Every structure is written in C-alpha cells, then in structure tokens.
Amino acid sequence: MGNAMIEAIGLDADDTLWENETFFRVTEGEFVALLGEYADGADIASRLLDVERANLARYGFGIKGFMLSMVQTAIELTDGRIDGRAIGRILELGQEMLAHPVDLLPGVPEALDALAGHRLILITKGDLIDQERKIAASGLAERFDAVEILADKSPETYSRVLFRAGVAPEDFVMVGNSVKSDVLPVVELGGHGVFIPHAMTWAVEHADAPDHPRAHRLETIAGLPALVARLEEGHA
C-alpha cells in the first residue's frame, strides 16, 4: 500500500457520531402498538419496511419520509379504516423524533480531538433541515472543516465531495456504520473505508463487509486515530 498521507477524513453522522436508528425503532414500536388491533406486530413492521423501500426513491432518507410511509402503511393495512385521530398520533410521533436531542456515541469527542490535525469532513445523507439541526445540536460543528449533506452516498456523490475538497481518493478515509454507504463506494473510488458497526442498522443499509485491503473495521470510534496513523505509516 506504500507510504501515504491521509489528507482528509470523512465521518458519517447518524449512528457513527450520534444515535439515530434507535429512535426510528422506538417510534416503530409505538406505531406497531397503535395498529395492534388491525394486525400482528411483525406483519406491521415488515409491511412498513416494504412501504419505506418502495418510497425511498421518491422521499429519500429521513424522518419526513418515514412519517409519510407510516401514514401510508396505516391506511393500507386497515383498508382506510384507520381514523384521523390515530393518524394525528403518527404525525406527533414523527414530530417528537424531529425534536429529539442529539445523543453522542461514546468516545466521539475524544476521537475527533485526536484527529484534529487532519481535515475532517462530516458526510451524511438524509433530510437537509433535520441533519443541519442535529449538527448544530451536537456541538460538533466547529470540529469539521466542511459539512456535506447528500441525497445518497454513491461513488458519484463522494467523488463530487472529494473534487470540491481538492482531495484525491487515495488520500481519503471514510468512516461510518454502513458498509453499503460509507465503505463500498469509497473503496471503489480508490479510497479507504472504515466500517464501525452499530448495534442497530436499518435493513436497507445492510451489505456484506468486503474483503479488500482498503476496507477496514473497528469496533468503536476510539480506534480511529490509531488506524489513521497506521495507514499513514503504510502498515494497515
């Protein structure tokens, strides 16, 4: 792999820097309970996931799309028998998610401190306004040289980010909890991808970890500064 300089480090946000999926799962639980008289819990959850997948291209990632998919699932599952009040409750569940405080994952501020000599780019996808709210609420905004909120994470969108930052893919490390979104597209471009699994990751994000010299895995973000140092020494 040779001796390399890591010029910039990209960090995913949801479930890499702070909790996210857990709030979706809690809300899903309340949604399932709300529809309990109409169907079995596992059926409701799997129907919701089908609707979310089908709506992904039109709604993108984020809470607003999730709210719209919950409303649609409730209507379809009940053949339109669900009443306005229950749907109002679904809207409230989503609005509570949108107002939820940001819970940083353990070790995040310390890892960012240790990496402060590098250019750090926060690279996330989803709802523009909700991601901006979370970045502001996280208290981490100042640590980043740039923030990129993408509609989707693909080789094409990463390559635009790197072009804007003036960074070559081989000098770039992307870190996140999704093999599909954070590791594979960057490795494809010639950069490094670091997978840090989170106990909860949305089914849509699942992909097998690749066996590739530029694909790495850490158990927690605490190991990131040492991994970056090893990459720069060419030992990783």
Next chain:
Amino acid sequence: MGNAMIEAIGLDADDTLWENETFFRVTEGEFVALLGEYADGADIASRLLDVERANLARYGFGIKGFMLSMVQTAIELTDGRIDGRAIGRILELGQEMLAHPVDLLPGVPEALDALAGHRLILITKGDLIDQERKIAASGLAERFDAVEILADKSPETYSRVLFRAGVAPEDFVMVGNSVKSDVLPVVELGGHGVFIPHAMTWAVEHADAPDHPRAHRLETIAGLPALVARLEEGHA
C-alpha cells in the same frame, strides 16, 4: 459603483428556471375540494397556510413537508373525523407532485446560453432529493459549474456558498423570484440581487423590493445577460 467584474451568477431554480408554485396551488385546490364538506374553501386554504408556517422550522421547504401539513390540516379541521381513504388521497396528491415533469420557464435556455462565459451556480432550497430530481429532469445540470441546495437562504448560507466558490460578494449576482430569499440576503453581503417576479409566489416568501443600488428588477430572465453586461461596465 465603479467598474466591476461579475465572477459568478447564482440562479434560483423554483419559479426562476422552472414552474413550481403553480403545482402547489393546483394541489391545494384539490385538497380544498377534498375537504369541501367540512369547511369553506378560503378557511381551509388559510388554515393550511397557518399549519405550513408553524411547521416550517421543523419540516423546511418542499413537497414532503407540504404533504405532512396537508394531512395535519385535514385532521385538525375535521376534529379527526376525516377517514383513512381521504388521507390516502392526500398522499397521492403529493406523490403526483413529486413525479411531475419539469416545465422550464420561457427564455431560460437562451439566457443561460448568453451567460455561458460566466460561472453559473444553481442555488436553491428545499428537499434535497426532490431538487436533485428536478435539476436532473430539467436538462440544465450541465450548464452549471456548481449546484448548492440549502436548507434556507440567509446571509450566512450565501456566504458559505461564496466562500466555497472563492468568489467575493461584490463580484456576485444572485437572481430569483423571491426578494426575501434571493435579493435581500445577497445585497446585505455586498453583492447584487436581481428580482424577477413570478406570477405566483408563496405568501411566506413575500417581502418588499428594497430601494438599493445593488438591488435590481427584471420582468423576465431574457433581460439578464444585458443587465450583467451593464453591471460589468459599471452603468447599472
């Protein structure tokens, strides 16, 4: 004003390059008709606007937020009596908007052709995924040197765009149909703002046109190349 070089031209998208508000008003008309048995049309429309304003900080701009505000308005206006089928129809109305083809405004391709010697930056706000869809569908993406989709248009967000582009505010012209979003914040930064009114502009965007030497007004985009030329000669 002196002799100046206009280094970059920012163009708003919705209702500056292509139709947008008209689709919201058509959908609003169908929404009002759907609730016709519960309330008077004008009341429904004004209630919807109140809900949209109240939700703006949490949902931001765009069709998904509009859909959620329609559902909420329907529930509130009917005290929860609205049925699931009618709410399903509201979701369909929004999904039709999300799939609508892009209708360019007259003179847009010609004006962009005439401005091709300048750096052109598309600067829009709203839903990331929906704006990206429209940019792709417009056939105009290639004409722009950069695309910036912002959660909101303020002096702060414009200043970030200009920093990224390496352009000084005094060498920048922003063009759009909203005095509030496209003209005032850029004039405040020291740049030029060009207001091109559109027959339909959302109530939330209304603001008085400022009387300021760097605030300009055109009746259509066809006049833009000549205005930019005048600014560069220092006669505008």
